Amino acid sequence: MIQDIAPHSYDNQYRPVPPKRDSIALYYEGHTVLLRKTREGIEFPRFQDLERLNEDIYQDYIYLFTIDKEQYYLVKEISRERLSDFTLENTEIFRTGEPQYRAFAGITGFQLFNWYRAHRYCGRCGHLMKMDKKERMVYCEECRNMEFPKICPAVIIGVTDKNRILLSKYADRAFKKYALLAGYTEIGETVEETVKREVMEEVGLKVKNIRYYKSQPWSFTDTLLMGFYCDLDGEDTIILDKEELALAEWFEREDIPVKSSRDSLTNEMIMKFKNGEV
Known part of the structure; x- marks a missing residue:
């Protein structure tokens, strides 16, 4: 998953120390981020790349985190060279961008950028x-x-029925691939209760034997995802919430139309079931 960056080490302890010329500067505008694409992958500007047109850059910054020994900072309202190699790219680039630890740094910085802005x-x-x-x-x-x-808790739900798993597609979203059911935990609700409620609301099914799998920080939506598998309890007839989902279908393990990808807990959970590991 995107946060699995070993052998690199992420340290989010808050250390508001001044940046150096080779410290990394993360700059965002809306849903875009300043970076350049190289043969090795994505690369962020360092303070020395921006200092010529931004004399106050060493005074107006926010310390974010450290990966290995490199310190990352948030910078605001900068001027850029007209012919700079650094361009503004949509933050969706971090879903597949390499190297993975840079993609993780970029999307984690984006979550903090949004929090400070709000x-x-x-x-x-x-x-x-x-x-x-x-x-x-x-x-x-x-x-x-x-x-x-503040981090929003949410659940990812693998509803299974013996050799079948329930896959869905979101309604009216840019993400069109198959996914598992998901939803946010409400105030006063346990995450296990969230699992039952979301499955009932989205597909009209009852579930039992709810069991925790693992979690994932998901900075694309300021969320902490918690993955659960559960078993169908009773009838398997789907009653679709068309405002939330475009479709929901049962798939036999060997017919699951999903391939392995790097970034998400959802994909890992689907592949675990597809490969007979759960």
Whole structure:
């Protein structure tokens, strides 16, 4: 999965140390990111690549994380060379971009970029928020409101019936491939209750024997995904929620029309079932 970057080591401890000229600068505009494509894969600019037109770049930055010994920073509102090799690319490039640890860095930085952008002002009193110097937190000097990064819990659900698994396709989304059922956990709900509710809401089925598989940070949607397998409990007739899903079908293990890919927990869970490993 995209976060499996060994032998590289990701360290998200907050260390607001000043950047060096060779530190990595992550710059985003909307759903795009500044990078260049090389034979080795994607490459992000370093501070020295941007400093000529951005004299204040060493004052206006946010420390993000470290991978191996390289420190990554978020930079804002920069000017770029007219004929620069660095171009703005859609963040979807990180689903398949190589090397994998750079793709993981890019999408994780994008999640933090969105969080900082959404918390410039206090949600309680409207004043400008300030960055804390010791931990990843912003606070309001007026009302003392504190905001920490929040992650949305969601479930990925492999509904099985002996040698069959239920696959679906989303309605009205850019992602058109087969996927497993999924949904966000609501307030006051356990993740196991989320599994039962989402399956009932989306396909009208009851399930039992809910068992945890593994989790995945999914920065594309600011989500922590938790994967579960469960067994069909009773009738297998699908009642489709057409607002959420374009289709849902049962597939025999040997007929699953999905190939292995790198990025997602969904794909790994489908392939585990297809290969008879669960």
